Amino acid sequence: MSLAPTTTDGGVTPRQLLILAIPAIVLGAFAALLLWSLEQLADLLSGVLWTTLPGALGVDPDGWWIILILTLTGLAVGLGLRFLPGHGGPDSATTELISPPLKLRVLPGLAVVTVFSLAGGVSLGPENPIIAINIAIIVALFARLLPKVPAQMAVLIGGAATVGALFGTPVAAALLFTGIVAAVKGGGSLWDKLFLPVAAAGAGAVTMHLLGAPPLAFDLPAYGSPQAIDLLWGIVVACAATGLSLIALFLFPVFWRALHALRSPILIPLVGGFILGILGFIGGPITMFKGLTQIGELLQDPGAYDASQLAVIAGIKILALLVAASALFRGGRIFPATFIGVALGMLGHVLIPGLPLGLAVACGIVGVIVVVARDGWLAIFLGVAIPNDITLLPMLCIIVLPAWLLVSRMPAFQIIPPAIEPEPAEAR
Numbered sequence: 520m521s522l523a524p525t526t527t528d529g530g531v532t533p534r535q536l537l538i539l540a541i542p543a544i545v546l547g548a549f550a551a552l553l554l555w556s557l558e559q560l561a562d563l564l565s566g567v568l569w570t571t572l573p574g575a576l577g578v579d580p581d582g583w584w585i586i587l588i589l590t591l592t593g594l595a596v597g598l599g600l601r602f603l604p605g606h607g608g609p610d611s612a613t614t615e616l617i618s619p620p621l622k623l624r625v626l627p628g629l630a631v632v633t634v635f636s637l638a639g640g641v642s643l644g645p646e647n648p649i650i651a652i653n654i655a656i657i658v659a660l661f662a663r664l665l666p667k668v669p670a671q672m673a674v675l676i677g678g679a680a681t682v683g684a685l686f687g688t689p690v691a692a693a694l695l696f697t698g699i700v701a702a703v704k705g706g707g708s709l710w711d712k713l714f715l716p717v718a719a720a721g722a723g724a725v726t727m728h729l730l731g732a733p734p735l736a737f738d739l740p741a742y743g744s745p746q747a748i749d750l751l752w753g754i755v756v757a758c759a760a761t762g763l764s765l766i767a768l769f770l771f772p773v774f775w776r777a778l779h780a781l782r783s784p785i786l787i788p789l790v791g792g793f794i795l796g797i798l799g800f801i802g803g804p805i806t807m808f809k810g811l812t813q814i815g816e817l818l819q820d821p822g823a824y825d826a827s828q829l830a831v832i833a834g835i836k837i838l839a840l841l842v843a844a845s846a847l848f849r850g851g852r853i854f855p856a857t858f859i860g861v862a863l864g865m866l867g868h869v870l871i872p873g874l875p876l877g878l879a880v881a882c883g884i885v886g887v888i889v890v891v892a893r894d895g896w897l898a899i900f901l902g903v904a905i906p907n908d909i910t911l912l913p914m915l916c917i918i919v920l921p922a923w924l925l926v927s928r929m930p931a932f933q934i935i936p937p938a939i940e941p942e943p944a945e946a947r
Contacts, residue, residue, distance in 0.1 A: 536714050542665065543676050543715040547722025550653040550680035554723075555730045557630060557649060561637035565808075568638060581804060585640070586796030589807075592639025593792020596632045596848055597785035603628030606784070611647045611851070612775055612844045612934040616892070617678040620658040620670070621651055629849060636848045639792070640799060640807035642839035643850025650681045650851075676719045683720025684727045686904070687735045735811070736907035737818045739877040745914050752874045753882045753918045756867035760860060760886025761922045767837050768890055768932055774845040775934050784847060791846020795839055802835035809850070810836070810858030814905065817861055821876060826869045833862035845934075852932065856891035857901055860884035877906035882918055889922050891932045898922075 568588050573580040600607045605625030609618075621629070633648040657677035661668050728734075781787050799807045805816055817824070817832075824832070840855045864883025868876045881902035888898035902915045 539665075539668065539715055540718045542661075543680075543718040544722040546657050546660070546676060547680040547683065547719035548726040550657070550677065550719070551684035551723040551726035551730070553653060553656075554645065554649050554681060554684045555727060555732065557634060557652075558637070558645060561634045561645075564634060564638035565640075569640070569804075583800070585799040585804070585807070586793065589640055589796035589799055590789065590793040592635055592641060593788040593790070593795070593846065593848075594785070595635045595639070596792070597783075597788040599628060599632040599635065600784040600788070600847055603631060605629065607632045607847075607849055608648075608651060610847060610934070610936075611643070611849050612771075613936055614647055614651070615931075615933060616647060616650060616682075616851070616853070617654070617674065618651060620674060620677075621655045623655060623659055626652050626655055633849045636843075636850050637809065640804070641792075641795060641848045641850060642807060642810070642836060642843045642855045643848055643852065644809035644811075644854030646681075646685055646851030646853055648849045648851070649685070650678055653677045653681045672715065675716045679716030680719035680723040682723075684723035686900075687724050687727055687732065733811075735901075735904050737815055737905060739818060739880065739906040739908065740875065742875055742877050742906075742908050742910045742914075744910075749874060749878055750914060750917060752867075752871050753878055753914055754921055756864060756871070756874065756879055757882040757886040757918050757922045758925060759867070760863045760883045761890055761925045762886075763833075763837070763863065764856075764859075764887045764890035765925065765929060767841060768929065771841055771844065771932065772934060774841045778842075778845045778847075788847045791842050791848065794842050794846075798835050798839045798842070802832060802839075806832055806835045806839060809854040811854055814858050814861050817858075817865065818880070821865055821868070824865065824869075826866055829862050829866040829869060833859055833866065836862065852891050853888070853897075856887050857884055857905065860887035860901075861905065863887065877908050878911060878914060880906050881908075881911050881915055885915055885919050886922050889919065889926050890929070893926065893931055895919050895923050 569580050573584050578584050596607075605622065605628045608621050608625045608629040629648055630652060633645060636643055637645060654674050654677035657680070658670055658673040661673040661676075662670070778787050778791055781790060795807075805813045807813075836855060836859050840852060840859070843850065843855075844852060860883040861880050862883070863886065864880035865876070867883060868874055868879035871879070884905060885898045885902045888901055889895060892898065899912070899915045899919055902919075903909060903911050
């Protein structure tokens with residue numbers, strides 16, 4: 520049976536969608552299992568590095584140990600990038616969330632250096648590497664088992680499955696991929712194109728819940744009815760967060776060039792790890808790691824932090840994100856960016872006590888994510904999901920607009936290398 524589009528408007532038939540939904544759902548569950556396995560391995564190693572070893576040695580894990588472990592993490596990542604097959608894949612600073620599929624031989628090395636980064640406390644999330652790994656595997660499986668399915672559809676399924684697993688809901692993938700799919704030329708209904716990615720995303724999200732992954736939501740007071748003054752202050756907080764994120768955007772290539780001036784793939788993450796250790800020593804563990812658990816720590820007792828503490832936490836996390844993303848560590852920027860948005864939103868609430876906490880946090884997230892992810896839908900989704908309050912949605916649909924205008928003509932939060940260097944001989 521041909522799986523090529525056969526309907527008069529250029530789309531696939533319902534029967535074809537139904538048949539392809541089965542492998543899409545299976546692969547969605549597979550993508551979630553792979554993400555869960557990678558995170559479990561990173562958590563296991565993290566427990567050894569940050570609990571078992573310092574406990575056995577009788578040292579304070581929140582003191583000089585931070586500098587030591589992050590420096591050694593940088594060294595381990597650097598050695599992996601230099602000697603593992605495929606050299607850990609492309610620099611995460613130069614890749615988008617959804618990128619062309621990698622060669623399969625690159626994946627083990629990419630997984631190893633990603634686990635090192637996650638376990639060692641580097642301020643990056645798992646999203647870019649795990650999406651790249653899942654896309655590569657799923658594209659290879661489709662090419663072998665269902666060669667008539669376009670590679671582009673396999674990329675969408677792999678990416679959507681992982682996004683659904685990462686955020687615990689297919690809605691995030693549907694919103695994110697709406698813009699991607701809409702840009703694809705060709706006939707057919709948009710929902711025909713989204714059908715299989717949403718199926719894979721749903722399977723990924725359900726699988727992560729069944730595996731016991733924590734939800735991407737935190738208990739904050741419900742917002743309630745919209746108020747005009749809240750709209751004004753919400754725009755102020757969101758645009759302020761956007762402005763600070765734009766400063767980080769323009770500093771990103773400066774950090775990247777400064778660290779890459781060292782040239783050595785071992786020395787760059789080693790120095791980056793040492794700098795991250797200094798930042799972690801100053802800011803404490805709450806400014807380390809990918810940021811999801813640390814968001815829960817921030818929101819557990821919002822009153823425990825004053826304006827200066829929140830400003831320091833957000834500032835150090837911004838610097839840590841820039842250093843980590845510039846120093847060849849493999850990882851994504853959305854999770855640490857969400858933490859920064861939460862901290863800036865809490866700072867806005869402290870400075871503007873009349874602005875409800877949930878709305879302030881949501882506005883901070885929106886302001887940062889529109890810069891880092893360059894996607895208004897994802898910014899709105901995370902702004903609603905983190906406070907776990909659907910009543911924020913009407914306000915955020917307006918608040919996101921001026922924030923988006925500030926970034927619409929700005930470059931992406933991504934490094935464009937000055938030239939593509941030839942692949943090392945040992946990687947071929």
